[in-house]
Amino acid sequence: MAVEYLCKVCRGVLNVKTSIILSATKLNGSKRGLIYLNPELGNYTTTSHPTFKIEEGEEYVYNCPICHSQLNSLKYNHLVRILMIDNDNKEYSVYFSGIGGEKCTYKMRGTKVEKKGPDAMKYDRYFEVPEEDRKYL
Ligand SMILES: [Zn+2]
Numbered sequence: 682m683a684v685e686y687l688c689k690v691c692r693g694v695l696n697v698k699t700s701i702i703l704s705a706t707k708l709n710g711s712k713r714g715l716i717y718l719n720p721e722l723g724n725y726t727t728t729s730h731p732t733f734k735i736e737e738g739e740e741y742v743y744n745c746p747i748c749h750s751q752l753n754s755l756k757y758n759h760l761v762r763i764l765m766i767d768n769d770n771k772e773y774s775v776y777f778s779g780i781g782g783e784k785c786t787y788k789m790r791g792t793k794v795e796k797k798g799p800d801a802m803k804y805d806r807y808f809e810v811p812e813e814d815r816k817y818l
Pocket residue numbers: 688689690691692693745746747748749750
């Protein structure tokens with residue numbers, strides 16, 4: 682079984698062919714479009730239509746293209762959360778930055794966090810939370 686990415690709300694599958702497909706809207710703006718993310722963790726190549734480009738340093742709200750729920754984390758400011766199911770059918774939370782140009786990914790399951798990307802230090806503090814408090818996040 683291949684790795685799959687799911688919406689954290691409706692659990693609809695977000696990856697089609699070789700991309701994770703999300704809808705994005707510029708924060709405090711009206712520009713919106715589809716964005717294709719590379720499903721390989723640590724690969725920050727994105728694809729979008731020429732009329733909709735993610736701007737460096739701008740924050741975006743990401744939505745599930747299936748149920749339209751907002752995927753930005755309510756607790757981890759500036760991060761976006763989706764679910765990942767790996768080859769062993771294990772479920773992880775995958776966080777990435779909603780700010781254009783920031784390269785960081787956190788793959789979390791229980792107390793284990795795998796960090797990737799040159800900007801991973803930026804939100805390190807979010808993941809130093811004691812396990813018993815995690816359920817509130
Ligand atoms: Zn959804």
